Amino acid sequence: MPFLNRVEAGRRLAKALAGWRDEDPVVFALPRGGVPVAAEIAAAFHAPLDLVLVRKLGVPRQPELAMGAVVDGAEPITVCNEEIIAGAQIAPADFEAVRARELAEIERRRRFYLGSRPPVRVEGRCAIVVDDGIATGATVRAALRAIRRRAPARLVLATPVAPRDVVADLCDEADAVVCLETPEPFWAVGAAYLDFDQVEDEAVIATLARFPPDEGSARPSLQP
Numbered sequence: 001m002p003f004l005n006r007v008e009a010g011r012r013l014a015k016a017l018a019g020w021r022d023e024d025p026v027v028f029a030l031p032r033g034g035v036p037v038a039a040e041i042a043a044a045f046h047a048p049l050d051l052v053l054v055r056k057l058g059v060p061r062q063p064e065l066a067m068g069a070v071v072d073g074a075e076p077i078t079v080c081n082e083e084i085i086a087g088a089q090i091a092p093a094d095f096e097a098v099r100a101r102e103l104a105e106i107e108r109r110r111r112f113y114l115g116s117r118p119p120v121r122v123e124g125r126c127a128i129v130v131d132d133g134i135a136t137g138a139t140v141r142a143a144l145r146a147i148r149r150r151a152p153a154r155l156v157l158a159t160p161v162a163p164r165d166v167v168a169d170l171c172d173e174a175d176a177v178v179c180l181e182t183p184e185p186f187w188a189v190g191a192a193y194l195d196f197d198q199v200e201d202e203a204v205i206a207t208l209a210r211f212p213p214d215e216g217s218a219r220p221s222l223q224p
Contacts, residue, residue, distance in 0.1 A: 156178065
């Protein structure tokens with residue numbers, strides 16, 4: 001059955017993730033769509049919520065086709081889809097131009113969403129990375145590698161919907177993958193939702209405001 005919206009999907013994921021509730025979890029969302037999903041998990045677990053800022057690298061003149069992804073950090077991690085790059089005949093300079101543009105967008109979002117908010121401590125904790133759905137897996141793969149670099153005790157990927165083969169591939173990047181639905185054939189992430197409206201920047205900021213940046217000492221309320 002399709003999910004009503006991202007909030008309902010998050011609540012269903014929280015139930016599926018119950019086994020990690022007592023492992024000192026920290027929840028990471030891929031903005032923007034992953035934020036309302038992740039917020040329900042963080043609230044249910046009384047866990048901190050943070051963002052992992054990652055951007056798809058779209059093929060020039062066909063931006064919805066991912067030739068890779070890049071995630072922020074002191075040394076940004078780049079994931080390349082070599083098959084797409086070769087098939088689309090992407091020159092190295094063109095790839096780098098797209099990467100530079102998306103890194104600039106990541107920095108803009110960091111300032112806009114997070115401001116001076118400090119990052120949540122990850123080392124030695126259970127990190128749960130959440131998106132509202134996965135299509136090719138490029139952006140999620142980059143996000144997982146970035147969080148892995150921060151030395152969590154466990155790394156869990158959680159998503160409401162994804163293709164079965166992509167879930168299998170991502171098992172190499174995470175210690176556990178929790179995916180509620182793997183429809184065959186897989187058409188699009190939005191096809192799994194009755195309400196898949198765009199999540200606005202203001203909604204991301206408002207959601208983060210419900211979660212204090214002090215590693216979840218306060219207990220945010222679930223969204224009605």
